[in-house]
Amino acid sequence: MKKYFLxxxxxxxxWNLSCSSTSHKSASSIAVNTSFITNIRQLTFDGKRAGxxxxxxxxxxxxxQSEREPNNPFYQIYLKNLENGDxxxxxxxxxxxxxxxxxxSGKKVLFSSTHQDPKTLSKMQAEIDIRKKGMQxxxxxxxxxxxxxxxMDLKTAGYKNLTKTKGYDAESSWSPDGQWIxxxxxxxxxxxxxxxxxKSVQSKNPSALAELYIMKADGTxxxxxxxxxxxxxxxxxxxxxxKIIWRKFSSDGQSAEVYTxxxxxxxxxxxxxxxxxxxxxxxxxxxxxxxxxxxxxGHQNFELLIVRADxxxxxxxxxxxxxxxxxxxxxxxxxxxxxxxxxxxxxxxQLFVASxxxxxxxxxxxxxxxxxxxxxxxxxxxxxxxxxxIRKHVEYLSSPSLEGRLTGSRGEELATRYxxxxxxxxxxxxxxxxxxxxxxxxxxxxxxIGPKTILAGAxxxxxxxxxxxxxxxxxxxxxxxxxxxxGYGIVFPGTEDIKPIDSYAGLxxxxxxxxxxxxxxxxxxxxxxxxxxxxxxxxxxxxxxKERGAGGVIFVNGPNSxxxxxxxxxxxxxxxxxxxxxxxxxxxxQSWVNTKGLNLKDMQNLYDAVKEVKINSFxxxxxxxxxxxxxxxxxxGRNVVARWQAGQHPSSNYILVGAHLDHLGHGETxxxxxxxxxxxxxxxxxxxxxxxxxxxxxxxxLMTTNSEFRRLAKKDIVFAAWSGEELGLLGSSSFVSxxxxxxxxxxxxxxxxxDMVGRxxxxxxxxxxxxxxxxxxxxxxxxxxxxxxxxxQEDPYLPTDVLKFYLAKVPVLxxxxxxxxxxxxxNDTADKINYKGIAQTVSxxxxxxxxxxxxxxxxxxxxxxxGSGITTRAGFRITLGTMPxxxxxxxxxxxxxxxxxxxxxxxxxxxxxxxxxxxxxxxxVSNINEYADLLRILKPGQEIDVKVKRGxxxxxxxxxxxxxx
Numbered sequence: 001m002k003k004y005f006l007x008x009x010x011x012x013x014x015w016n017l018s019c020s021s022t023s024h025k026s027a028s029s030i031a032v033n034t035s036f037i038t039n040i041r042q043l044t045f046d047g048k049r050a051g052x053x054x055x056x057x058x059x060x061x062x063x064x065q066s067e068r069e070p071n072n073p074f075y076q077i078y079l080k081n082l083e084n085g086d087x088x089x090x091x092x093x094x095x096x097x098x099x100x101x102x103x104x105s106g107k108k109v110l111f112s113s114t115h116q117d118p119k120t121l122s123k124m125q126a127e128i129d130i131r132k133k134g135m136q137x138x139x140x141x142x143x144x145x146x147x148x149x150x151x152m153d154l155k156t157a158g159y160k161n162l163t164k165t166k167g168y169d170a171e172s173s174w175s176p177d178g179q180w181i182x183x184x185x186x187x188x189x190x191x192x193x194x195x196x197x198x199k200s201v202q203s204k205n206p207s208a209l210a211e212l213y214i215m216k217a218d219g220t221x222x223x224x225x226x227x228x229x230x231x232x233x234x235x236x237x238x239x240x241x242x243k244i245i246w247r248k249f250s251s252d253g254q255s256a257e258v259y260t261x262x263x264x265x266x267x268x269x270x271x272x273x274x275x276x277x278x279x280x281x282x283x284x285x286x287x288x289x290x291x292x293x294x295x296x297x298g299h300q301n302f303e304l305l306i307v308r309a310d311x312x313x314x315x316x317x318x319x320x321x322x323x324x325x326x327x328x329x330x331x332x333x334x335x336x337x338x339x340x341x342x343x344x345x346x347x348x349x350q351l352f353v354a355s356x357x358x359x360x361x362x363x364x365x366x367x368x369x370x371x372x373x374x375x376x377x378x379x380x381x382x383x384x385x386x387x388x389x390i391r392k393h394v395e396y397l398s399s400p401s402l403e404g405r406l407t408g409s410r411g412e413e414l415a416t417r418y419x420x421x422x423x424x425x426x427x428x429x430x431x432x433x434x435x436x437x438x439x440x441x442x443x444x445x446x447x448x449i450g451p452k453t454i455l456a457g458a459x460x461x462x463x464x465x466x467x468x469x470x471x472x473x474x475x476x477x478x479x480x481x482x483x484x485x486x487g488y489g490i491v492f493p494g495t496e497d498i499k500p501i502d503s504y505a506g507l508x509x510x511x512x513x514x515x516x517x518x519x520x521x522x523x524x525x526x527x528x529x530x531x532x533x534x535x536x537x538x539x540x541x542x543x544x545x546k547e548r549g550a551g552g553v554i555f556v557n558g559p560n561s562x563x564x565x566x567x568x569x570x571x572x573x574x575x576x577x578x579x580x581x582x583x584x585x586x587x588x589x590q591s592w593v594n595t596k597g598l599n600l601k602d603m604q605n606l607y608d609a610v611k612e613v614k615i616n617s618f619x620x621x622x623x624x625x626x627x628x629x630x631x632x633x634x635x636x637g638r639n640v641v642a643r644w645q646a647g648q649h650p651s652s653n654y655i656l657v658g659a660h661l662d663h664l665g666h667g668e669t670x671x672x673x674x675x676x677x678x679x680x681x682x683x684x685x686x687x688x689x690x691x692x693x694x695x696x697x698x699x700x701x702l703m704t705t706n707s708e709f710r711r712l713a714k715k716d717i718v719f720a721a722w723s724g725e726e727l728g729l730l731g732s733s734s735f736v737s738x739x740x741x742x743x744x745x746x747x748x749x750x751x752x753x754x755d756m757v758g759r760x761x762x763x764x765x766x767x768x769x770x771x772x773x774x775x776x777x778x779x780x781x782x783x784x785x786x787x788x789x790x791x792x793q794e795d796p797y798l799p800t801d802v803l804k805f806y807l808a809k810v811p812v813l814x815x816x817x818x819x820x821x822x823x824x825x826x827n828d829t830a831d832k833i834n835y836k837g838i839a840q841t842v843s844x845x846x847x848x849x850x851x852x853x854x855x856x857x858x859x860x861x862x863x864x865x866x867g868s869g870i871t872t873r874a875g876f877r878i879t880l881g882t883m884p885x886x887x888x889x890x891x892x893x894x895x896x897x898x899x900x901x902x903x904x905x906x907x908x909x910x911x912x913x914x915x916x917x918x919x920x921x922x923x924x925v926s927n928i929n930e931y932a933d934l935l936r937i938l939k940p941g942q943e944i945d946v947k948v949k950r951g952x953x954x955x956x957x958x959x960x961x962x963x964x965x
Contacts, residue, residue, distance in 0.1 A: 406665025445635025691758025760837025
């Protein structure tokens with residue numbers, strides 16, 4: 001029984017390991033070469049664990065065991081089609097099963113099972129009861145005497161018991177011609193003829209009486225091949241059918257080594273001499289070398305090794321992973337490898353496959369004549385996605401002529417028209433307004449300086465040259481009579497190794513206008529500047545002045561800033577900070593300090609040195625009067641929505657597939673990362689997210705043309721290209737808001753999103769997998785169809801369009817291939833896209849889409865607990881578990897929450913989605929920026945007061961922040 005150490009390893013092996021104390025060969029003396037194994041990818045995802053997989057003779061199928069049946073805590077046997085991902089359970093579904101094999105003809109399979117044990121159901125329930133109590137069994141030997149070897153006809157699904165003998169009969173495999181079966185059994189321990197020595201050994205180590213047998217394929221002509229004390233198991237035939245390879249434990253159960261023999265039991269030869277646990281050996285198809293697992297690095301760490309089949313030379317270690325790697329088998333052509341490993345995304349035991357470099361392995365072992373076999377399938381189907389089609393979409397959507405596809409822009413209009421034309425050409429049905437493909441939404445599109453804006457006095461001040469309002473300023477008339485310098489206007493609480501800074505210490509700024517410098521003190525160390533970054537942006541400085549009762553705040557660059565006399569730019573995107581805020585030139589500020597006979601540069605030098613400035617308050621010789629008139633504009637964006645119909649009539653519910661098509665325009669938004677050399681250039685967004693839209697369009701094309709995808713799908717699929725994602729998930733939010741919550745859950749069974757899938761290097765990340773336990777089954781079926789590593793991530797609280805659907809209790813899944821240095825810069829261009837990688841992603845993700853559509857049940861929604869990457873920003877040391885609604889209106893006072901993370905501090909405090917946070921820790925909250933600022937100064941573990949508005953009621957709640965991990 002070839003199972004797994006610490007996660008399902010055969011009890012015999014567990015017993016031997018727990019008792020082992022024999023010293024073994026030093027790991028340092030074993031050569032290591034991990035380059036033989038490349039392109040590692042996970043093959044199974046579903047269930048608690050899976051492993052021990054064996055290929056069919058043509059390499060198109062794999063049979064394995066997995067613990068995934070909801071009412072059975074033991075392994076069952078499954079057969080997977082590696083070309084289309086289809087899965088079939090082979091075993092009856094009850095009892096324990098293990099050790100499966102596929103007949104060379106591919107028409108029947110072999111496995112061991114206890115399902116005919118009269119007590120099997122009660123044993124299942126007993127194990128379930130133990131697990132419900134949170135208990136784990138120790139290293140106890142369960143050499144079940146009811147294991148028998150069964151043959152199943154794949155056409156009739158009929159079972160045939162080939163052994164019908166009391167005792168453990170398992171670990172069986174057919175010979176290459178299908179005429180013989182080799183297996184392990186302790187049947188002789190039940191015939192009453194044990195010697196006293198055997199009885200003594202059995203009482204201490206029950207596995208020691210297992211021996212190797214061979215029988216005809218019909219169960220007749222049983223012959224015992226080994227006849228000494230020590231567990232003999234795991235027999236496999238060589239590809240010519242002349243040899244058997246197996247692992248043999250020592251009589252005391254302290255170690256195991258790899259052996260070979262003729263199929264008649266003669267010419268027994270020990271291959272390894274490592275004096276540790278050498279286990280699960282398997283011939284390379286050439287028969288020239290063997291791969292096996294060993295605890296050469298210690299019993300908590302199985303590694304894979306290879307050794308020559310003639311036993312000459314030393315083994316070579318081929319894996320380097322701190323947990324379990326074992327049960328290796330080669331593909332029939334010798335160019336691939338499958339094995340069981342704990343290197344899965346959640347640490348569970350699962351099946352993995354990889355490419356195998358036979359030529360390099362042979363060279364390392366001193367074998368000079370590689371054997372080439374091209375008669376078997378590589379198992380993985382050719383991706384059906386079209387690279388030319390994908391390239392065409394990406395190159396158009398990311399062309400400079402679309403000017404970065406900013407929401408509401410001409411570029412967005414062209415992009416949405418292009419997608420709509422593609423949908424129409426594919427025969428998809430429009431789902432937008434007035435029987436069109438378009439669905440519009442309004443949003444706050446920016447801020448402009450209105451005509452009433454003025455600043456007047458004895459000295460003529462020119463708007464745009466001498467002064468201008470800040471984009472986050474309030475709008476009202478004002479008067480400036482007294483100003484007071486507050487240095488850099490920074491309030492920093494300090495850390496364990498950085499002193500606090502309070503630019504307002506000792507200052508009375510009530511009703512006065514505060515003058516502050518733009519950046520931060522020049523004398524600060526790099527470490528201090530990094531720590532103060534979150535406390536020195538201009539809206540934050542304005543809010544600090546507001547908190548201290550200032551009448552307004554005036555920003556000035558200062559001579560030491562290095563930017564000259566220019567004003568601070570007007571960004572056109574921002575929200576009201578709740579205080580008047582303007583910027584003036586250095587010349588204007590110098591004219592104010594001239595009245596005291598001071599120099600602005602000398603003052604800034606003192607502030608740069610973080611020294612006290614004795615004179616900082618000035619009365620202007622002439623009052624200034626003025627008005628800030630900022631006009632907040634509304635824009636209109638549009639989504640593109642279409643339906644692929646599975647049947648003659650639209651289905652009542654459907655699967656939704658989406659990708660956002662908007663990007664950053666010329667970098668007008670605050671999220672642009674463009675440096676000065678490329679500022680203002682179109683942010684073409686080839687990866688973000690022309691790649692996702694291209695992938696979505698290709699999936700839509702395959703749904704109309706690919707027979708395999710159409711075979712799988714049963715319900716309609718709606719495709720959506722969202723706009724407004726970069727401005728706060730606006731398009732998807734509008735779509736979700738058009739439904740009542742219960743209607744959304746009833747209509748949309750799952751939402752699948754593609755965001756940045758154009759830079760595939762190593763893994764395709766499928767994010768949000770924790771939103772439904774059902775995703776694992778679907779992903780497992782799809783992942784085997786393309787030669788691409790898939791890595792799951794559970795967190796559904798993602799800063800992309802999946803968030804709105806998950807918060808509406810819809811299972812979600814997001815495809816992502818990783819970030820890069822060109823993210824949100826003009827350098828994210830079409831020439832850097834991995835188009836083959838997108839095609840591979842489409843083949844996997846499209847298969848997932850089709851299979852989700854074909855499920856005969858709805859995916860169950862799972863509420864995921866824990867923190868979220870989007871609930872915090874850099875500089876936060878705590879988390880509340882709240883998710884602000886970034887699409888809320890400017891007129892909303894406070895911070896509206898779109899959701900709350902399950903089991904988070906906010907959830908425990910009773911805060912709910914759609915609550916509006918009015919106060920936090922005794923301070924009023926006007927907008928999202930003030931909210932973020934407060935989060936930076938809160939401490940973990942210290943209870944705070946929170947006031948939220950729920951409907952017409954204002955609730956006072958208690959909340960204890962947690963440390964942000």
